[in-house]
Amino acid sequence: MSPLAELLLVLAVLGMAVKLLLLNVWRAVLFLAPGSVSVRPEAPAEGMQLPPELAPLAGQLQAQGFVPLGRHVEKPRFQKGSVSYDFAHPGAHTFATLHFSPQGEPRLYLLTPLAPEGFVLTADYQRPGFEVPGRYRSGGVPGASVERLFQAHRMRLQGFQPSEDFTWQERLRSGQAWYRGLGQREIRRQNVQGLLWTLVALAIVAGLFLGGGRPV
Incomplete structure (x- = not known):
């Protein structure tokens, strides 16, 4: 050569x-280093400015009793970061988060922090089931409507003790705690x-x- x-x-x-x-x-x-992902607030509820593609899901969430909390960004190192839009239903002990998949498809997941520590997470997309007895349960119900996903999430909460704080500050804290703890696996x-x-x-x-x- x-x-x-x-x-x-x-x-x-x-x-x-x-x-x-x-x-x-x-x-x-x-x-x-999963805990290196930063979860930072970007805008409160009145400044969320939902993209049109997420508006139908947001409307269905509000019909189920969820209220807007704010918009946050989750940023891994060396990446631009992804935007998430947060809602809460304090009476049902549940946060809801809207975001886009890497392919640009609207996605929704429901999250309940547990007392004193732990999470239950239910998504409307494919997500392998994973459980730590008494502390953590995650999985997906692909293609589920908001109403059906909410029902599934409440059923999956049985046997767990939810947290009582469903402010936006707690949502941000929970997101960071997930990256630094039970979400790492x-x-x-x-x-x-x-x-x-x-x-x-x-x-x-x-x-x-x-x-x-x-x-x-």
Whole structure:
């Protein structure tokens, strides 16, 4: 192989490795440090400004007795962050959060903090079931209407002791606590592939340099 062809091959392989890193390094960080995600307030209820795509779900939530709380952002390291729109039904001990999937589809999940510690989480999209006896229960009911999801969530709350604080401040605190505690196993399960691709990319780069610039 000529020196020029070899150089072009090295640059192509290096470009592929860099692309893999850019796509996956933030997921690797999530796997290694789930608690690094920041949950910060962005606007109170009167400034939520719901996107039109979420308005139908918001209307159904309010018909079930939920009231708006505010808008917050969840930001992993090296990512722009995703916007969430929060509601609460204090009488039913439930928070509701609207957001968009990575593909831009409207999503909803219901969240109940438990006393003294723990969560019950029910989503309207595919979410593998996971449970820590007495402390945590999560899962999904894909395609469920707001009313059906609310009913399912209340049924899944049976046997647990909900918290009594359903202010927006508690919603933000609960979100951060989920990332730093009981949600970490789910986050790692969701991002293990990102960690593996990051390691592959780093191995390629190391091979190029340690191998004298030749692709491994």
